[in-house]
Amino acid sequence: MRNRDENDNLIDQIIKNSNIDEEIKKNPGYGKPLPKNLFNGDVYSNFLNTAKDAGYLPIWISLQKEIREKISLTLKMIEKGIIASNIKSSIDEINEKIKKYNGSCPPNMQRSKVSLENIRGQYKFWE
Secondary structure, eight states: OOOHHHHHHHHHHHHHHHTHHHHHHTSTTTTOOOOGGGGSSOHHHHHHHHHHHTTOOOHHHHHHHHHHHHHHHHHHHHHHTOOHHHHHHHHHHHHHHHHHHHHHSOGGGOOOOOOTTTHHHHHHHHO
């Protein structure tokens, strides 16, 4: 059975053999200082800014857009007097998306489900 020192030496040897140092040096940010604001303030906001700069879009942002569009379409259906069963199924779809949204967004951004009675008021929260 190996002891800790032997394991450390084995890992060091594997790293040396894998040329990982050269791969790390190929990273475009290698050797550059970290931004000064990286560890200041809210870590989550810093993450969002960094992710945004990298082109990452969290799933809850895309869900937010989908929900907003679906609520808008449902409101148009209500105004046109579309059959109630179609409106009900549309609201059910919205609520399924809201459930996914609430499971993936930050807690302070979670929203309540919509109903036929509150859909107009809820639309303002999704704008």
